[in-house]
């Protein structure tokens with residue numbers, strides 16, 4: 001398993017970090033509402049629809065990052081990645097054992 005680190009634009013990091021936060025916040029609220037005894041369906045519907053909206057924006061942003069920042073040499077291999085928000089670095093893990101030079 002090999003790891004690669006790539007710097008990414010600050011604006012991209014800020015956008016994806018914000019979407020990540022919005023998704024997590026909605027997910028927390030929706031889960032809490034589902035567990036609550038006094039379930040208000042209208043409020044639930046509102047947060048659920050916001051959750052779906054942010055979740056799809058987050059997924060689109062993630063696939064843009066995959067397209068833009070994963071080096072071509074790695075695109076055909078099994079990889080996973082993660083962004084370190086603090087250092088604005090994309091950490092790519094190559095999950096297969098192929099020899100790849102980027």
Ligand SMILES: [Zn+2]
Nearest residue numbers: 077078096098
């Ligand atoms: Zn491979």
